[in-house]
Amino acid sequence: MRIRLLQLTLLSATLLSPCWAVAQTQPAPSANAASATGMLKAIAQVEGITEYRLPNGLRVLLAPDASKPTTTVNITYLVGSRHENYGETGMAHLLEHLVFKGTPTRGNIMQELGKRGMDFNGTTFYDRTNYFQTFPANPDNLKWAIEMEADRMISSFIAKKDLDTEFSVVRNEMESGENNPHMTLWQRMTAAAFDWHNYGKTTIGARTDVENVKIENLQNFYRKYYQPDNAVLLVAGKFDVAATLNLIQQVFGAIPKPNRTLSPTYTQDPAQDGSREVNVRRIGDIQLTAVLYHTAPGSHKDAAAMAALSEVLASTPNGRLHQSLIEKKLAVNVNPWNFDLAERGYVVFMAELNKTQSLQEARKVLLAELEGLQQKPVTEAELKRAKASLLSEIDKTINDPQRLAVQLSESIANGDWRLFFLHRDRIEALTLADLQAAATNYFKESNRTLGQFIPTTTPDRAKFPEPVDVDKLVANYKGKAAATEGEVFDISLANIEKRTQRLTLVSGMKLILTPKKTRGETVSGILTLRFGDQTSLFNQASTAIVTANLLSRGAGDLQRAQISAKLDELKTQLEVSGSGQTVTVRFDSLRKNVPEVLNLIRDILRKPQLSQKEFDLLIQESIAGLESQRSEPNAMGSLAMALALDTYPKGDVRATRTLDESIAALKALKLDQVKQFHSGFYGVSNSEFALVGDFDSAASQAQIGQLFNDWKSPKPYARLKADPKNPKASVIQLEAPDKSNAFFVAGLPVPLQDTNPEFVPLQLANRVLGGGVKSRLFDRLRQKDGLSYGAGSQLSASAFEASGMWAMYAIYAPQNLDKLKTAVSEEMAKFVKDGITAEELADAKRGWQEERKISRAQDRALAAGHVAQTSANRTLAFVEKVDAQIDTVTLAEVNAAIRKFFNPAQFLNVYAGDFAAKNKK
Structure with a gap:
């Protein structure tokens, strides 16, 4: 599940899922830090990150960074689609959805997260499931997040009533992916490339499995894998180390170690002994040609070589494939998808073509570049550029607590969090011989999935390394010096x-x-x-x-x-x-x-x-x-x-x-x-x-x-005003043949400027209507009716003139069009007739203020805010005024603004999908 709600930018007609104080540094925790808890035991420390272990098996990573005014809590469970059995594909992902439904003591966790304005998500992949929350640093937020994660580890409902609605939400997410040609081709290629291993099945699972899974199976799966001995808890950013250790000890330490034993997975495919091909024929507007090669596990040294080879071959604009395909107009785009996984992974190179370009010619060049590296070896300059690009991304990750916390989930899934730093060291140490050996071994015809099967009397099979003993590999690893600390910065x-x-x-x-x-x-x-x-x-x-x-x-x-x-x-x-x-x-x-x-x-x-x-x-x-x-x-x-x-x-x-x-x-x-x-x-x-x-x-x-200073603008500048738009009450229905997913969008022009006294009341009203996961549209269409994976609303207003827009949107299955219309109509009528409640207003205020604090804590967002405010001849005094109004606005003001500006009868409603196919069923 990706809780990144869709945002609508109407003007471009496309759909889009900081500060300083007295410097303080917080010492990195040491083994002595555990003495305060008595039970937490320090296991390892690398570059400012320390691992502790609870007696129940929970591993705890602390990555303090006092310079960031936010804290991230991330928990990784070592369970993904690789661990699913026959008839249960998609179970790990479906379970990820259900644990947001709540516990007996906390209610709906997704709504609670939204109410607190936290930046959160949950994701599932082959080898792991992870959940994270980022929030303004304070002890109350951290205590709530830690207690919530411990609670849903063992007390989530996993109830039949939630499954009945959520399975259709997951199906809607699945249909959204089926609309994407790249995702569809990727799914078919992995299915052809793997004979037995679960890496050949997508994480979202088979439609029939998702629709027919038994709640008892989900509950058993949850009790088996959602346990402290199968989890790694990470806290990153600004927090008190000793207090956090004590809190984790008290909250997670009370969970007993389970009696069951987890058996390792052992299924492995034999080395491929011939080229394979898959063709997908569906309606679309682009062509794709791609090739997949099996590779080593992410913990193996070859993973670093493969990362560098992907850069050398497919980066833009330096990559060989860019130069031979894009610059020669044989394709319009090319990308590498490099999968570093716990067991033998794979890499995909995918090229996108327009309708006039030749698939045959593009495929010929693609294979010539990949499998011709023996005749045209990687150069020193190419290796240098690849290293610089990869190491730059790693440095950015290390300096961003949230990004580091989430990225470490992948290393944890591969065997140990320290693999992240070891992988960096391996990249730094790469030689041309390393890249050439990896290319020679893996980029060969018998190891590829692309086109056709070609018989041969002398199979040329890739040689795969023995399993890596990760514990032995990282046992004495120390890493480098931790990144320099920043100052503790007050974001007021x-x-x-x-x-x-x-x-x-x-x-x-x-x-x-x-x-x-x-x-x-x-x-x-x-x-x-x-x-x-x-x-x-x-x-x-x-x-x-x-x-x-x-x-x-x-x-x-x-x-x-x-x-x-x-x-x-x-x-x-x-x-x-x-x-x-x-x-x-x-x-x-x-x-x-x-x-x-x-x-x-x-x-x-x-x-x-x-x-x-x-x-x-x-x-x-x-x-x-x-x-x-x-x-x-x-x-x-x-x-x-x-x-x-x-x-x-x-x-x-x-x-x-x-x-x-x-x-x-x-x-x-x-x-x-x-x-x-x-x-x-x-x-x-x-x-x-x-x-x-x-x-x-x-x-x-x-x-x-x-x-x-000497670069003056040659022509005069006059800002173009946004003309007010008139409401245009009507319905537009568009046919999108052979698309499993449909799209709904509705728009109402409103005469609103951000200086209008009703701007803040209306923004708060919009948050209640559909401005987040804690909203009526999201709750109705996803949580209650199970019609949509993503639904919501947004309200825009200019800083210069009264030219606002209120919009609503949702993705859904075409056959659910009537149900969607009914649900949206009922929620709109209730919104105008009854307004919002005092509790909803309080939650909206709190969530919006927390999000504004998080935005000010991000340097890029603060810089963007400076530019926007300056262009409108403002300073942060305007932002402060809005903050004050958020705190003081009344329920009566919000409901009066709704009745004044929100008229369901004046919305323009647009529906796009394969409705003709739906009507034939």
């Missing part, structure tokens, strides 16, 4: 504002700087350029988008591949995006690399190469992306909504276009137009640049001025 608005410098440079650029010490010396930045007006931008929509997307595909003296390699070397993530009147650069880097990153941003914005080669590739990729949306219910419904509510004339940069119009505009666009747009509009006279994190404020200010 007053403290953030006190730390923040606001400047206007000679160029007109507005600079917002919030320096602070961070773990790993990380820093986040956002630069937004604003340009043009309604007249100068007329008929420039596609040009604006393509220009922004071309900027990082070659700049200064660096080609696209060199920019990518440079960013890996600098351990920097950088994204450039733009449309209409803006182009934005976002980046995350390290203190020591900020000067070089700023120079690179200058080149990307001011000296882009804008080459014909990259222009042609971008146009090809963009058209393929648009074509892929033609038969996707989510994209169809969102676009139909945007078109129906559009008020702008054709040619206006704000106007919504049909897919055909967008494709035609791309085909007609010339590189010279892009160059003219860049030279005619780009400049920093109307721009905002925010930096948050660990950087030298004075030096950065001086460098930014030196890089941009």
Whole structure:
């Protein structure tokens, strides 16, 4: 289950699942720390993370980081789809859903998490199931999370009534995956590649198993695997170590060790002795060709070599497959899926083609690159780039407590959490010989699943290593020095504002700087350029988008591949995006690399190469992306909504276009137009640049001025206002043939600005209606009726004019269309007639405030907030005002706002799905 609710961005017609105080450092726990509990025993310590063990078998990992104002609690159970028996596929995943339904003492846990505004999730895969919550650091939140996890470990309902509704939710999730060509092909390929092993079955399971599983089987599965001796509890971020150890001892230590014994799985497939092929024929708008090779377990040294080979072969834009397939226009996209698993894993290389490209030619090149490494060995430069990219991602993970906590679940599933650091060390030590040996052994015809079976008299089988003794492997492993600690930072608005410098440079650029010490010396930045007006931008929509997307595909003296390699070397993530009147650069880097990153941003914005080669590739990729949306219910419904509510004339940069119009505009666009747009509009006279994190404020200010002060915008800027939209009560029903999942979206324009006194009451009302997992739509459509995996609502409002939008959405099976309509209609009527309750209001207030605190604790989010507030001529005083209003708004104010703005009869309702097939049944 992925509790990442779908978000609707109507304007783009697509569907989208911080701060400083006195520095304090918290010493890493040692063996002595366990003396306070008497029972917890320290087992190992690596790079600031310490493992303890309870007598009942529970393993406990503590990863303190006082510089982060949030805490993450993650529990990993060593059970996944690999442990399921015949007729019980999908059981581990279904159980993951059911443990959110609650316990006798806690009620519905998903609702309780939502009420507290915690960022949470649960995920299931082949070898493990994990659950995590991230929340503002305080003892009460931590105590609740620890006690909740202990409670649902042994006291979850796992009730028949919950299964009756939840199995259809899981089926809806399954249908959503069946709509995805990539997921469908992956499922068919693994089924063909594995004869006996459960890695050949998807985690979500077979439809018939999910629909017919017995509740007694689920209960037995739960009692067998959800026990302390089969779990690893991790606490990361800001917390008191001694107090947390005592709390865990008291809460989890009271759970007895079970009497049963868990037997290890032993099924293994023999080495494959011939090429295999699978073909999937379904309606769609793209073509895919892919190849799968069996590989070693994730704990084996070959896993590091395979990770590097995946980078060398399929990274963008340096990978060999990118150069031989994408740049030569044989495909539009290529990706590696590398599965490091507890037992023998596999790697998939998948290429996406448009309808005009040749599958046969793409497959030929794909295999030639992969299985031709003996004739064309990996070079030293390729290995260096691969290492830099992989190690950069690992460093980012180590410096992010939530990301580290969740990532360690994968290493735990592979045998031990220390494998995460050992894998990094192995990557650092890789040689060309290591990569060549792995490629020679695994990338061979007899070990592939792709096309056809070819008989041979002399089988050439891959040699697999013996099972790894992980305990022996990590017994004396010490790791490296722990990452540098950051300061303890107060995320109150007053403290953030006190730390923040606001400047206007000679160029007109507005600079917002919030320096602070961070773990790993990380820093986040956002630069937004604003340009043009309604007249100068007329008929420039596609040009604006393509220009922004071309900027990082070659700049200064660096080609696209060199920019990518440079960013890996600098351990920097950088994204450039733009449309209409803006182009934005976002980046995350390290203190020591900020000067070089700023120079690179200058080149990307001011000296882009804008080459014909990259222009042609971008146009090809963009058209393929648009074509892929033609038969996707989510994209169809969102676009139909945007078109129906559009008020702008054709040619206006704000106007919504049909897919055909967008494709035609791309085909007609010339590189010279892009160059003219860049030279005619780009400049920093109307721009905002925010930096948050660990950087030298004075030096950065001086460098930014030196890089941009002479870059004035060539054309005048006037912000384009959002015209108010009129409600358009109607129903649009669209056919999406051969799609198992359908999409519902409804929209109501509202005359709302975020300065309106009713903005906060309406946002709180929306949270109750469908703004999270603790909401009426989600509860009705998922928890009660079991109709939808994802459902909800959102309310948008501008900072500049009264042009808001209230939207609702849900995914569902086409045959449940009538039930969905009835449920939504009943909830809308009740929402207007009865309003919300005092309890719902209190929960909404608490959840929203907690989410706002979490957002301020994230450097990237704070930088984005700085830019948004500055563009509206605001400071954090506006945010403080909203916080105060959230606390003081009354129930009467909320219900009055609902009755004033929410009219069910005025919504535009759009339904997209395979309803014709449904009606034939």
